[in-house]
Amino acid sequence: MQTLALQLTTTFADDAIGFAxxxxxxxxxxxxxxxxxxxxACDVAGVLEQRCARPRALSGASSSGHGRNPRKRSLSPFAGxxxxx
Numbered sequence: 124m125q126t127l128a129l130q131l132t133t134t135f136a137d138d139a140i141g142f143a144x145x146x147x148x149x150x151x152x153x154x155x156x157x158x159x160x161x162x163x164a165c166d167v168a169g170v171l172e173q174r175c176a177r178p179r180a181l182s183g184a185s186s187s188g189h190g191r192n193p194r195k196r197s198l199s200p201f202a203g204x205x206x207x208x
Contacts, residue, residue, distance in 0.1 A: 151200045154200055155200045155201065158201065
């Protein structure tokens with residue numbers, strides 16, 4: 124059985140990690156919102172729609188071992204816009 128102190132510490136650490144992840148998502152959203160808005164306004168060829176549909180279509184390919192490793196993806200918030208250049 125876990126002691127109360129260990130359970131409180133574990134709960135606090137899990138909550139702190141969740142809070143940090145949520146705060147990070149908010150910061151990334153605030154940083155990329157203007158770029159996403161401009162990208163969607165300039166997307167005359169429908170590249171962004173293809174980009175959103177591609178992960179769903181490739182979900183079967185990732186199970187066969189040919190998909191991208193999620194740990195190796197770029198940490199840049201603008202990495203998803205690489206198709207536009």
